[in-house]
Amino acid sequence: MRQIPLALLAPPAHSFDNFLPGANAEALAYLMGLMPGDPPVLLWGPTGSGKTHLLQGLAERWQSAGQRVAWYDADTPLPWELPAHESLLLLDDCQRFDAGQQHAAFGLFVASAGQGYNVVATADAPAVDLPLREDLRTRLGWGPSFALSPLSEPEMRAALRRDADRRGLLLGDDVLGYLLTRFERNLKGLMALLERLDEFALATKRAITLPLLKAMLADETGEGREKKMDSDPNL
Missing domain, CATH: 3.40.50.300 (P-loop containing nucleotide triphosphate hydrolases)
Incomplete structure (x- = not known):
């Protein structure tokens, strides 16, 4: 039986202070x-x-x-x-x-x-x-x-790490790399995915790892969130 995580951490309001300008x-x-x-x-x-x-x-x-x-x-x-x-x-x-x-x-x-x-x-x-x-x-x-231009990959990594730090999450390089190669580089969408991953980790009482991310994606089968790519024997 899964726990239902409480929404203890409200997402930050969009402001100039938390905007990563990059090329903008x-x-x-x-x-x-x-x-x-x-x-x-x-x-x-x-x-x-x-x-x-x-x-x-x-x-x-x-x-x-x-x-x-x-x-x-x-x-x-x-x-x-x-x-x-x-x-x-x-x-x-x-x-x-x-x-x-x-x-x-x-x-x-x-x-x-x-x-x-x-x-x-x-x-x-x-x-x-x-x-x-x-x-x-x-x-x-x-x-x-x-x-306006989307963030570069290093800037996207920095933004995701900052949001993970705000949530108190340890986000490994393998998880970050998977997110940035398997999903469209849309910061809003990636932030939403990270939020779901945080909730899934709390509900299953597991640390955030690449296997956990894959388990969550398998649990969400049918939502069509993952990009279509060449087959991966590790999936």
């Missing part, structure tokens, strides 16, 4: 210096490059300073209303916006123009390549644009 230091520095009324900013790059983390870090920074923050993404129900006072408007994953949301996002740009609002948006491609209505693409591409 320029974007981080710009956002840290963002001032009310500055032009709109677009952060673009592939999944795992830290776009949403930076938005959440920016929101945390502005809210800590007493500023209002409004968040809009593809899961935010319409209508999208402009806050009554100057605010930070965050548009996440713009490439996912449907026709109604694109219309609403453009409306936010129009209504906030010259009123002291800031708009910071994210997408998976530069504005010119986004499958959006032309007037919205133009607004997204008007201000500074930063191409």
